[in-house]
Every structure is written in structure tokens, then in C-alpha cells.
Amino acid sequence: MTDTQEKRFTAYDIDGKEPIVKYRKISKSFGDNEVLKEIDFDLYPGERVAIIGPSGSGKTTMARLLMTLETPTAGTIEVDGRHLWHKEVNGKLVPADEKHLHEVRGDIGMVFQHFNLFPHMTIMRNLTEAPVKVLGLPKKEAEERAKEMLEKVGMSEKAKDYPASLSGGQQQRVAIARALVMRPKVMLFDEPTSALDPETVGEVLNVIKDIAKQGDMSMMLITHEMSFAREVADRVCFFDEGKIQEQGPPSEIFTNPETERLREFLKGFNVNGNGESQ
Amino acid sequence: MTGGEGIPPALWNKATSDFPCTERKDVIPIDVYSRVLPLLLDGFVVTIQLVIFAGFLSFVMSFVGGLARLSRFAPVRWVAGFIIEFFRGTSLLVQLFWLYYALPLLGVTLPTGLVGIVALMLNYGSYGSEIVRSSILAIPKGQTEAAIALNMTPFQRMKSIILPQAFRIMLPSFGNLMIELMKGTALVALITIPDMTYYIKEARNTIGHDTQLFSMLLVAYFIIGIALTMLFRWLERKFSAGRV
Amino acid sequence: MVWKWDFTFNEVIPRLLEVIEVTINATLGAFAFAVMVGLVLALLRRSDRKWISWPTYGFIEFIRLTPPLVQLFFIFFVFPHLFGLTLSPMVAGILGLGIHYSTYLSEVYRAGIESVPKGQWEAATALNFSPLQKWKSVILPQAIRPILPVMGNYLIVLFKETPLLSAIGLMELVGMAKGIGAETFRYTEPFTIVGILFLILSYSASLLVKRMELKLDLNRR
Numbered sequence: 001m002t003d004t005q006e007k008r009f010t011a012y013d014i015d016g017k018e019p020i021v022k023y024r025k026i027s028k029s030f031g032d033n034e035v036l037k038e039i040d041f042d043l044y045p046g047e048r049v050a051i052i053g054p055s056g057s058g059k060t061t062m063a064r065l066l067m068t069l070e071t072p073t074a075g076t077i078e079v080d081g082r083h084l085w086h087k088e089v090n091g092k093l094v095p096a097d098e099k100h101l102h103e104v105r106g107d108i109g110m111v112f113q114h115f116n117l118f119p120h121m122t123i124m125r126n127l128t129e130a131p132v133k134v135l136g137l138p139k140k141e142a143e144e145r146a147k148e149m150l151e152k153v154g155m156s157e158k159a160k161d162y163p164a165s166l167s168g169g170q171q172q173r174v175a176i177a178r179a180l181v182m183r184p185k186v187m188l189f190d191e192p193t194s195a196l197d198p199e200t201v202g203e204v205l206n207v208i209k210d211i212a213k214q215g216d217m218s219m220m221l222i223t224h225e226m227s228f229a230r231e232v233a234d235r236v237c238f239f240d241e242g243k244i245q246e247q248g249p250p251s252e253i254f255t256n257p258e259t260e261r262l263r264e265f266l267k268g269f270n271v272n273g274n275g276e277s278q
Numbered sequence: 279m280t281g282g283e284g285i286p287p288a289l290w291n292k293a294t295s296d297f298p299c300t301e302r303k304d305v306i307p308i309d310v311y312s313r314v315l316p317l318l319l320d321g322f323v324v325t326i327q328l329v330i331f332a333g334f335l336s337f338v339m340s341f342v343g344g345l346a347r348l349s350r351f352a353p354v355r356w357v358a359g360f361i362i363e364f365f366r367g368t369s370l371l372v373q374l375f376w377l378y379y380a381l382p383l384l385g386v387t388l389p390t391g392l393v394g395i396v397a398l399m400l401n402y403g404s405y406g407s408e409i410v411r412s413s414i415l416a417i418p419k420g421q422t423e424a425a426i427a428l429n430m431t432p433f434q435r436m437k438s439i440i441l442p443q444a445f446r447i448m449l450p451s452f453g454n455l456m457i458e459l460m461k462g463t464a465l466v467a468l469i470t471i472p473d474m475t476y477y478i479k480e481a482r483n484t485i486g487h488d489t490q491l492f493s494m495l496l497v498a499y500f501i502i503g504i505a506l507t508m509l510f511r512w513l514e515r516k517f518s519a520g521r522v
Numbered sequence: 523m524v525w526k527w528d529f530t531f532n533e534v535i536p537r538l539l540e541v542i543e544v545t546i547n548a549t550l551g552a553f554a555f556a557v558m559v560g561l562v563l564a565l566l567r568r569s570d571r572k573w574i575s576w577p578t579y580g581f582i583e584f585i586r587l588t589p590p591l592v593q594l595f596f597i598f599f600v601f602p603h604l605f606g607l608t609l610s611p612m613v614a615g616i617l618g619l620g621i622h623y624s625t626y627l628s629e630v631y632r633a634g635i636e637s638v639p640k641g642q643w644e645a646a647t648a649l650n651f652s653p654l655q656k657w658k659s660v661i662l663p664q665a666i667r668p669i670l671p672v673m674g675n676y677l678i679v680l681f682k683e684t685p686l687l688s689a690i691g692l693m694e695l696v697g698m699a700k701g702i703g704a705e706t707f708r709y710t711e712p713f714t715i716v717g718i719l720f721l722i723l724s725y726s727a728s729l730l731v732k733r734m735e736l737k738l739d740l741n742r743r
């Protein structure tokens with residue numbers, strides 16, 4: 001990171017801030033397939049990073065490692081000064097157990113491509129289940145929080161409904177609210193609109209933009225919506241073949257790409273247009 | 279008593295065909311019903327008890343076995359897998375007879391009623407374990423992942439996310455399993471537990487009228503079967519209320 | 523009481539192996555019966571005429587909801603009165619288990635038939651096949667392939683049900699084990715060996731079925 005610091009790599013003001021998330025030499029292989037290759041990556045408190053790149057470049061894997069859905073093959077990840085995948089025993093790093101993961105992953109929240117709402121629970125219950133069971137909030141308080149969040153994503157009316165009766169866009173808005181009620185410090189969005197009908201993409205992007213504007217939450221946005229990335233992100237990371245090939249403020253990345261690969265990749269998008277891919 | 283016991287098949291056939299019971303003139307059919315019905319009712323109570331107790335216990339065993347087969351600890355998986363395959367692979371009647379005839383000779387004598395319940399539980403509980411296991415595996419991975427992202431513990435994930443969804447998938451299969459178990463209870467008559475089948479076989483020797491006796495017996499089981507079918511349809515409706 | 527190995531090897535195993543054929547014959551006989559009658563039931567159940575399809579449905583449900591053991595007793599004890607038909611335990615057993623499992627197989631056939639895409643029916647009609655030709659050369663071949671593993675599983679289930687036939691006096695494995703026990707007052711060895719035989723046969727058969735399933739899966743691609 002020392003080299004890149006000279007060049008401004010993010011539009012975000014990081015002066016005097018310590019990264020909240022640090023990937024160090026993170027590698028991940030599935031069998032013989034090395035998906036991530038010794039990645040170093042920092043995310044600052046309140047910073048919003050968009051991750052772009054061709055299919056199969058390892059973007060989802062990058063987020064899943066932080067959410068503890070995938071185990072790294074090598075390297076370390078730190079969250080707010082604590083190791084995620086390791087714990088220190090007598091000054092040595094040993095692989096983390098479920099208890100340790102449970103402690104650290106409370107800082108992370110994730111929104112999935114396919115929403116993954118709990119179909120057997122009402123919308124309200126989807127939002128209160130974890131605050132009550134995991135955070136130990138009283139039911140009343142959890143419901144207050146849930147109502148507030150549903151309001152924020154414009155889904156208050158559907159609190160008593162079941163997920164199956166909602167459109168894709170509505171489900172994704174609920175899923176965002178569900179992640180937010182846990183008040184994570186870092187939010188991961190893995191292509192939150194790519195499973196949606198084109199008509200409902202806009203409503204979900206608007207909700208994310210609102211959150212991005214208000215919050216002091218760090219965000220990692222994996223997306224194929226380039227104009228959205230350009231509007232929301234402080235920094236854009238271009239992934240290809242398991243490596244960060246290029247990163248920088250959106251103004252530079254989109255107007256003045258340095259690498260040939262990124263130029264090729266961006267050709268497929270209407271970067272200044274309405275954000276619809278390909 | 280029973281067809282096979284000690285009597286060579288040829289002789290047995292002769293006995294049944296040479297003295298067909300309906301030819302006894304001393305009992306008219308209408309009288310058969312009034313004499314048999316009290317017996318059938320006594321047996322009915324026993325059969326129902328077997329269905330309820332053995333049904334409940336195999337239900338419990340299904341969950342223990344199904345979850346054990348999905349355990350994170352390999353030895354637990356192996357032991358559960360072995361037990362389940364063992365009781366699925368040997369036949370219910372063999373298990374009943376083994377517990378009834380062979381176990382006492384090894385120094386363990388269980389009350390006959392318990393033998394019946396234990397055998398039914400082990401046999402149908404093993405089949406049920408597979409129902410539980412496959413239903414849990416049928417829940418999309420995204421559900422577990424969403425639960426992890428909300429920082430739920432493995433226990434919370436299983437209890438409030440996976441099992442409630444898997445349970446809905448299990449219900450129809452459990453309905454079928456309970457019907458199989460209900461039919462399986464008839465086998466306990468062969469180890470002298472006085473269920474419906476046992477009483478009717480006894481009545482056959484004293485009252486005769488095979489046709490009426492066995493027709494009544496079939497109808498009695500059919501009624502229980504219908505009741506079970508309706509019970510599970512109701513449960514399925516109840517557990518799918520409000521959801522699509 | 524301890525396990526006696528010489529008794530096991532010199533008496534139990536030889537006598538059990540002698541009757542294993544009876545168990546297998548009963549299994550195959552009942553299965554063949556069920557395979558044929560099951561298809562007939564499935565077709566009758568599909569009939570457009572309610573006076574055919576409804577009684578068929580009633581029959582299937584009645585058989586499915588009542589114990590095969592009692593059905594065996596009915597056939598063995600009541601058929602002589604009703605039809606003047608005295609059946610040997612083997613024939614009664616094949617008939618009883620065969621009828622019972624034909625109701626299961628009719629459901630399996632139904633699922634198979636329903637899995638044939640609608641376009642196949644339409645194509646067969648477009649080619650002007652007669653109804654019989656349609657079933658024989660277009661629908662059934664496609665319906666039966668995917669259900670073969672399920673039928674295989676029912677064969678195994680049926681095999682494990684054959685000990686019931688000892689209750690109407692058939693000298694199959696369990697009948698013989700009981701016979702040996704009654705003669706020698708030693709039940710442990712015969713019933714344990716019978717259990718092991720059932721385990722070996724049904725487990726290896728289930729592995730075969732799994733392989734068949736895999737093969738069919740591969741072929742479909």
C-alpha cells in the first residue's frame with residue numbers, strides 16, 4: 001500500500017484513518033482453480049468501494065471471504081484491528097473457531113444477489129429474528145428498529161406479508177433492511193440488482209444510494225452497473241484473473257483507464273449512460 | 279394359531295379347507311359382529327396406542343438420526359449411518375422376532391409390548407432419518423448463508439431457519455411413513471401382542487366366519503388409515519398457511 | 523447362552539441357504555405381478571370414464587391403507603370360502619404382496635407417464651398413431667426409463683416384506699429360522715444369520731440401484 005499512497009486512489013478522505021478491513025496476501029483456490037491471488041486490499045471506515053470486473057474474476061469470492069462464507073487458502077483478513085480467520089494464542093496465529101468467527105463477523109453485513117429472504121417468516125420477522133436472537137434486543141426494540149428500516153427502504157406496508165408475495169425489487173429492499181437492522185460497520189453488496197427485472201433495478205439502486213449518502217458505514221459494492229458505481233463509489237477496483245488490476249477514484253477509472261484490460265472491459269458498457277450493462 | 283407355527287403347510291391348508299368355518303350352522307353372521315366387535319375394540323385400543331407411541335418415538339428418532347447423519351463430526355455420521363442402514367436393510371419382522379426370540383436367550387428380556395414398540399421405532403425411525411436428512415439438504419444454501427451473514431450460531435441457523443423450512447418438506451413423507459408404521463403394527467400380533475389382528479386371529483379359532491372377521495379387520499385398518507391421511511393433510515395445510 | 527459356531531455353520535447356514543430360493547422366488551413372483559397389475563391400475567386410474575377411474579382409485583387407496591399381513595390372511599383364509607379357491611402359501615403370498623405393491627407401482631407409473639412432455643403426445647397424434655401404438659411405442663418407453671430406479675427400490679422393499687409369508691406357513695428364510703429355533707430352542711443364531719442375509723442382499727441390491735440411477739442420469743445428458 002505504500003506505493004499507491006502517493007497517487008490518490010480514492011476520492012474519500014482517509015487522512016489519519018486506519019482501515020477497518022485489511023486483506024493481506026489473501027489467496028483462494030477451489031481445487032486447482034486459483035480464484036484470488038495474494039490480494040492486498042484495504043477498506044476505510046465510511047468508504048464506499050465499487051468492485052467491477054469480468055465474470056469469474058473472483059469478485060464474489062472476495063466478499064464471501066469477508067462474510068466467512070468461504071475459507072481463505074492463504075493470507076489474513078483483519079476487521080477493526082482483529083484477525084477474522086485466525087485468533088492469537090500465545091502470540092501465534094491459529095485458525096479461528098466458530099466462536100471467534102461469531103465475535104468478529106458481527107461487524108459485517110451482506111446483501112445477496114438472490115436476496116435469500118427467509119420464506120417461512122413474515123417480512124417483519126425476517127427483520128427482527130436476528131436482532132432478537134443474535135443481538136439479544138427486546139422484541140419491542142427490535143420491532144422499532146425494523147419499522148424504521150422498512151420505512152427507509154419504502155416497504156412499511158408489507159411488514160405482515162410473506163416474501164413470496166413480493167416482487168424481486170421489493171424482496172431485495174427488504175433484504176437490505178434486514179442487513180441494516182444489525183447495524184454492521186461494513187456492508188457487502190454482491191450484484192444486488194443482477195437478478196432483478198429491469199423495471200425494478202432502479203428502486204433498489206436508489207435505496208442503496210440513499211444509504212450511501214446518509215451512513216458512515218463502509219460499503220463494498222460488487223456491481224455491473226457502471227453509472228451507479230460512478231455515482232456512489234469513492235473508489236473503483238477493477239478485478240481480473242484474481243487480482244486487482246487497477247483502482248482509483250471513479251472519475252479517473254472511467255474516463256482515463258490505464259490498463260488495456262480495463263479499457264477493453266469498459267468498452268462493453270455505456271459508462272455515462274443509464275447504467276444498463278452490455 | 280398362526281398359519282406357520284409348527285404345522286406343515288400341506289396339513290394347514292387341509293385343516294382350513296376341510297372345515298370351512300362359515301359352514302358351522304350354530305352362529306349366524308349377524309351374531310358374529312356382536313360377538314367380535316368388543317374384541318375388535320379391545321385390539322383397536324392397543325393398535326392405536328402402538329401407532330401413537332411408536333409413531334412419536336420414530337418421529338423423535340428420525341430427527342436425532344437425520345441430524346446425526348449431517349453432523350460435522352465424521353464418527354457421529356458413520357455411527358448414525360451404520361445404525362440407519364442396518365435397520366433399513368433388515369426386515370421389520372426379522373427385527374421383531376430377533377428381539378422377541380433371540381434377545382432373551384442373550385439374557386435380556388423385555389416386556390413384549392416394549393419389544394413391539396422398540397422394533398417399530400428403530401425400523402421406521404431409520405426410514406424417517408432419511409426423510410429428515412434429505413429435507414434438510416433440500417433447503418437452498420443461500421438460506422444458511424443469509425443466516426451466517428446475520429451472525430446466527432449454527433444452532434440458531436438449524437432451529438429457526440433450516441428446520442422450519444425442512445419440516446414443511448418432510449410432512450407429506452412423514453404422513454406416508456406413519457401409514458407404513460400403522461400397517462407395520464399388525465406384525466406385532468405375530469409376537470402375541472393383543473392388537474386387532476391378534477384378536478381376530480384368535481376369534482377365528484373360536485367363532486369362525488373368516489370372511490366377516492377379516493373383512494371387519496381390513497375395514498378397521500382402513501378407517502385408521504383414512505384418519506391418518508386426513509390428519510396429515512390438515513397439518514400440511516396448517517403449516518403452509520400464509521406462504522406460497 | 524453363548525453363540526455356537528458349529529451349530530451356526532453346520533446346521534443354521536446350510537438350512538437357511540436351502541430356502542433362500544423360496545424367498546427369492548416369492549420376491550420375484552410378487553414383483554412381476556405388481557409390475558403388470560400396477561401398469562393396468564395406472565391406466566385404469568387415468569381413464570376418462572369416472573365409473574372406471576373412481577373405483578380404481580378406491581381400490582388403490584383401500585389396499586394402500588391396510589396392512590399387507592391382513593391382506594395375506596384374507597387371501598389365504600377367506601378366498602377358499604369366497605371363491606372355493608384354496609391357495610398354497612406361495613401362491614397366496616405372491617398374490618397378496620403382488621397386489622399390495624401393484625398399488626405403489628401404479629403411483630410410480632403415474633409419475634412416469636406424467637413426466638412425458640405434452641409435445642410427445644401431440645407428436646404421436648400428429649403422426650396418426652393408434653392409441654395402442656401411441657402408448658406402446660411413444661409414451662411408455664419414455665415413461666418407464668426414468669422410473670426404473672424407483673421400481674428397483676420397490677423391489678428391495680418388497681424383498682424385505684417377504685418374511686410376512688411365514689405367517690401363512692411359507693417356509694422361507696424367517697419361517698425356516700423359526701423352525702430351527704423351535705426344534706433346537708436356539709433362536710439367536712438362526713435369526714441373527716437371517717438378519718445378516720437380509721442386510722447383505724438388500725444393501726448390495728440398493729448399491730446396484732444407485733448405480734443404475736447414476737447411469738440413467740449420465741445417459742440423459
Ligand SMILES: Nc1ncnc2c1ncn2[C@@H]1O[C@H](COP(=O)(O)OP(=O)(O)OP(=O)(O)O)[C@@H](O)[C@H]1O
Nearest residue numbers: 030033035053054055056057058059060061062191
Ligand atoms: N464453491 C465453488 N467451488 C468451485 N469453484 C468456485 C466456487 N465458487 C466460485 N468458484 C469459481 O471461482 C471463480 C470466481 O468466482 P466468483 O463467483 O468469485 O466470480 P465473480 O467475479 O463473482 O463472477 P460473476 O461476475 O459471474 O459473479 C469462478 O471461476 C468460479 O467458477
Ligand SMILES: [Mg+2]
Nearest residue numbers: 059060061191
Ligand atoms: Mg459474482
